Amino acid sequence: MSETSPTPATGLSGDPVPGTESTRVVMDADRIARACARMAHQILEANRGAKDLMLLGIPTRGVHLAHRLAAAMADVEGVAIPTGSLDITMYRDDLRRQPTRAVGHTHLPGPIDDAVVVLVDDVLYSGRTVRAALDALGDIGRPRVVRLAVLVDRGHRQLPIRADHVGKNLPTAASERVRVRLEESDGVTEVTISRPPGSIAADSPADPADFSEEA
Numbered sequence: 585m586s587e588t589s590p591t592p593a594t595g596l597s598g599d600p601v602p603g604t605e606s607t608r609v610v611m612d613a614d615r616i617a618r619a620c621a622r623m624a625h626q627i628l629e630a631n632r633g634a635k636d637l638m639l640l641g642i643p644t645r646g647v648h649l650a651h652r653l654a655a656a657m658a659d660v661e662g663v664a665i666p667t668g669s670l671d672i673t674m675y676r677d678d679l680r681r682q683p684t685r686a687v688g689h690t691h692l693p694g695p696i697d698d699a700v701v702v703l704v705d706d707v708l709y710s711g712r713t714v715r716a717a718l719d720a721l722g723d724i725g726r727p728r729v730v731r732l733a734v735l736v737d738r739g740h741r742q743l744p745i746r747a748d749h750v751g752k753n754l755p756t757a758a759s760e761r762v763r764v765r766l767e768e769s770d771g772v773t774e775v776t777i778s779r780p781p782g783s784i785a786a787d788s789p790a791d792p793a794d795f796s797e798e799a
């Protein structure tokens with residue numbers, strides 16, 4: 585597919601209808617599969633194999649992505665990589681503002697002490713979810729190393745957090761919204777970017793160094 589497939593609400597002229605959200609697909613299922621395969625190789629290379637690796641996905645879509653990465657890594661290494669989930673709900677820093685969140689599920693496939701834990705999430709934005717994940721992990725044990733793999737890094741960090749493995753660096757405006765949908769939870773696999781009515785496209789990223797192009 586082309587990099588971007590514009591799918592805005594359009595009038596008869598083909599121009600976006602004023603006052604409507606414009607959405608385009610930035611990754612389709614094939615691109616997402618290729619990004620996962622590439623990240624799986626990178627994780628194995630960085631770790632010099634599968635030894636001590638554990639993948640922990642952040643619910644919801646991070647868990648599905650962790651299983652996709654594990655499957656791709658099993659294809660390469662011929663071994664099952666322990667894969668689980670890490671709920672971060674009670675560690676969020678906006679709990680007081682939004683106290684009514686459903687608590688997710690933590691499943692550890694083994695002891696995390698001395699493991700090389702790879703946290704997996706779908707989108708990296710402010711970094712607050714990952715900060716919460718690190719706090720959650722710290723209450724469980726002491727991994728030897730913690731790394732971060734995300735499908736999309738859209739920039740605009742509010743904390744000093746960087747991903748080790750990125751499927752796609754996607755420059756965005758702060759007003760835009762990136763949505764990852766996966767077959768496992770959404771019935772379709774794609775990444776879209778939506779621009780609210782009246783806003784302009786990608787404004788200046790918070791940290792231009794975040795946007796070295798991956799693929």
Ligand SMILES: O=P(O)(O)OC[C@H]1O[C@H](OP(=O)(O)OP(=O)(O)O)[C@H](O)[C@@H]1O
Pocket residue numbers: 642643644645705706707708709710711712713714
């Ligand atoms: O870097 P951050 O600013 O923390 O944003 C990234 C997080 O935002 C989304 O989760 P969200 O809390 O929107 O819930 P969801 O997983 O239900 O979509 C996404 O799944 C990431 O976990």
Ligand SMILES: O=c1cc[nH]c(=O)[nH]1
Pocket residue numbers: 707709738760761762763764
């Ligand atoms: O655009 C965004 C920002 C945070 N989390 C998302 O999933 N998308």
